[in-house]
Amino acid sequence: MSLFNLFRRGTAPIARERLQILLAHERVARSQPDLLGILREEILAVISRHVAFEPDKVQIKMDRGKSVSTLEVDIEIPNGVTLTLAKAS
């Protein structure tokens, strides 16, 4: 929202939009057990079967959007090559 609109309409519309997106996700999350946690564990299990990596060299990011969300798993493997798996849900 532009600065002009912020002055004219206030910040409440932004609050409303953020809440609508957040709650849509939280309601789904409540009805199914920790989807992100399960994905993370299973993805890591699969990879660890093929390559050895250190747990603290794993970065997991979740970005929740209105219609698509992305789960980004970034694992640094010992030979210096970084393997990136991006998955849209």
Added chain:
Amino acid sequence: MAQVLVVTSGKGGVGKTTSTAALGAALAHDGEKVVVIDFDVGLRNLDLVMGAERRVVFDLINVIHGVAKLHQALIRDKRLENLCLLPASQTRDKDALTEEGVAAVIAELRTKFDWIICDSPAGIERGATLAMRHADAAIIVTNPEVSSVRDSDRIIGLLDSKTAKAERGERVEKHLLITRYHSSRAARGEMLSIDDVLEILSTPLLGIIPESEEVLRASNIGSPVTLCNALSAPARAYFDAARRLKGDKVPMIVPSDNRGIFNKLFGRKAA
């Protein structure tokens, strides 16, 4: 038949205790037999807001542990004889509240009162789930502000899953009470509007309580705002909400900011 209400919110400081006292007193003023119960173990405050803090001898935990009989722990209001308070204990042991104990106390209260109003602690832990456990209906207290609305949504989820009614496949009736509403801020788009909150939470509206210094005055002197100054804007809004609880059709009044008009008339000198 007795109605068990839980006044709940998730978030702290939104007005649960204020609303429990105000609605309890409004219902009692209209002739109903009412008991208000403080479930905030360790942080009791309903006694203070009701002006009964110096008369607490026994509390909810004492009754549950068999140290006192229910009638010994109930404190009769000095202003309304059909209004009683069951105080919380100041113990730090949260496990002192047992599931069976709460069930037994509520069952006994159902035989003695028309309305049993449970003031929930903040949070979504044991204290909050026990307060809602036996509710027939819930009053979800929400401020028009992002974190309060989000927490209310979580509480709605718990009401639909963790209550005795939900486990029996029934529904806990839900009422939304919007409190600390600033009409001028909402008009300027600085605060979520009533429509925004209703749309997001899709729960029927019980009332809109304006932000008012009368609430602070009432708590200073230890009186529910509905008894302290029955004609004030928050008291009227609570009286209307109490009548809606009884099933009366009362038109919803969106509080307007009187000071706003004052400011307009007198050139907005007041800060």
